[in-house]
Amino acid sequence: MxxxxxxxxxxxxxxxxxxxxxxxxxxxxxxxxxxxxxxxxxxxxxxxxxxxxxxxxxxxxxxxxxxxxxxxxxxxxxxxxxxxxxxxxxxxxxxxxxxxxxxxxxxxxxxxxxxxxxxxxxxxxxxxxxxxxxxxxxxxxxxxxxxxxxxxxxxxxxxxxxxxxxxxxxxxxxxxxxxxxxPESAGLRGELAVFKRGQVWLALATTTLGFAGVFASFTYIAPMMTDVAGFSASAVTWLLVLFGAGLCVGNVVGGKMADRSLMPSLYAILAALAAVLAVFVFTARAPLPAALTLAVFGAVGFATVPPLQMRVMQKAEGAPALASAANIAAFNLGNALGAWLGGLAIDHHLGYTAPNWIGALLTTAGLATALLSGLLERRHRRRPAPPAPQTAPPAADRPPAAV
Missing domain, CATH: 1.20.1250.20 (MFS general substrate transporter like domains)
Structure with a gap:
């Protein structure tokens, strides 16, 4: 290392x-x-x-x-x-x-x-x-x-x-x-030029929507664990440590998966995250299932980070620094979006488990964006190359001009 x-x-x-x-x-x-x-x-x-x-x-x-x-x-x-x-x-x-x-x-x-x-x-x-x-x-x-x-x-x-x-x-x-x-940068103009690529924007949208699902649920984890699962307020600290341990595991696993096969790994991780959030709606109603799901949620949630970051850098090849930083902004935008929508669900008296449904839907939207990106990429690869331009033959090979 x-x-x-x-x-x-x-x-x-x-x-x-x-x-x-x-x-x-x-x-x-x-x-x-x-x-x-x-x-x-x-x-x-x-x-x-x-x-x-x-x-x-x-x-x-x-x-x-x-x-x-x-x-x-x-x-x-x-x-x-x-x-x-x-x-x-x-x-x-x-x-x-x-x-x-x-x-x-x-x-x-x-x-x-x-x-x-x-x-x-x-x-x-x-x-x-x-x-x-x-x-x-x-x-x-x-x-x-x-x-x-x-x-x-x-x-x-x-x-x-x-x-x-x-x-x-x-x-x-x-x-x-x-x-x-x-200095390897393409300069500000070169860094900005990558934002003309549709795939860069699709990658940023995947980050925003896919990771928004994590914070839609995590922002309200304390009341979910106390008011729904039945834990005491003092237990929230060790529950957060459990979640954090899941983050560490998921981060490493996500990196290894992305190195093996980036897009299939991204599809699988986002699908798993959406599924875990949907299951969390039901497992949050009892202490032991809630704690176990929280650990898995942490692992799957942060397993998204390496492939999401790598995808943006891949699509911004040649001038990746600004796009990579923009992806960090996209993570934070997703945090704000998820927390806001989860809060709206609670404000409308849908209960403390409703943010899990919101998170599952947001992550599913991120998965759909990733699938669209992959589909467009495959179509581009299959598109035949344009024929080479015809050049005039050398003078010696030309037929004599008509008199």
Whole structure:
């Protein structure tokens, strides 16, 4: 395993921890800064929106820089954002720090995916991307609980001090372990040109719809487990650890499957995710089946990530960095879409299991988009090549001109 993948995974761990740890610290932040819980919750929404905006903008801004340099710049901005959070004495400053940190999220994962794929043989690229994303899954299993514990016992700012320190470690890893690469970018014009390809847009749509199913259900997992399955509120923590363990397993399995056969693996994983979400409607009504389904849901849900990321990079061949970052934005757009639609179902008194149905439908729509993409690709391959243009024969071979 190239050591550079470890540096990329460390960066992914720090970014993933920053994104999700605020959820566990909302009461402390709200009380300390004298804002409501819903206002504190906007720190989550603001971060997600900044990821969607920042992913293409930051990648485009650094399109002429060597990728190692751009990764180091992004990690430096990430450190600055978390440092501002740690020093924030007011809600606006904390929000500003969150937004600054979030601007680097999509670009780091997008450019990092391209770098990770370039470190290994072509038949191992999805696995390399999965290894980088392992940092994100471990952040959910370890980083978020540890950050929450730290913030609850030593003040919420201590969590951001810890993330800032970890960011420095990640920056050192990028500088020392990621190999120097010549500028390989096609430039901003070349990066933008790939968005003229219909297959790139189909890949982005597959990501948005397919992954929206995950957050349609996961966003409301706590009330589903307590009010429907019958778990106590204190059990939610270990249930989330169970879900996070599933994420780690699914990430690795998804990478291996995608390396063997990308599109068939994507079809199979999306179909399995839709099926698991549909089954979850019924298994959520009892503790043991609910816990087992939650673990499987985590595994299948995150198994989608490597093939979805690899598909976009494949279709954006020649200038993949901006499209790869746009795919990270598509993941976050799917998160917002799924959470919103799941919330609508609950608001209309359809129950806490209704988001599972919503998720199954969204993922099925993503599967349909992937199937359409594959069908169009097969038709293009079968299309006969245009005949070669006829050239005039040499003068010596021409018949004599009529007199």
């Amino acid at each position: 190239p050591p550079a993948l470890i540096a990329l995974a460390l960066g992914a761990f720090g970014i993933g921890t920053t994104e999700f740890v605020i959820v566990g610290l909302l009461p402390e932040v709200a009380a300390d800064l004298s804002v409501s819980i819903p206002a504190a919750g906007m720190l989550v929404t603001g971060y997600a929106l900044a990821v969607v905006v920042g992913a293409p903008l930051m990648t485009a801004a650094g399109s002429r820089l060597p990728r190692k340099t751009m990764l180091a710049v992004l990690m430096s901005v990430f450190i600055a954002g978390n440092l501002l959070c740690a020093l924030a004495e007011s809600y606006p400053l904390l929000m500003a720090g969150r937004l600054i940190a979030a601007l680097t999220h999509g670009a780091f994962f997008g450019i990092g995916s391209v770098v990770a794929a370039g470190l290994v043989a072509p038949d191992k690229r999805a696995g390399a991307i999965a290894l980088m994303f392992t940092g994100l899954t471990v952040a959910n299993v370890l980083g978020v609980p540890m950050g929450t514990f730290l913030g609850q016992h030593f003040g919420w700012r201590s969590t951001f001090w810890a993330v800032t320190a970890f960011g420095l470690v990640s920056l050192a890893g990028v500088l020392s372990l990621v190999p120097r690469q010549p």
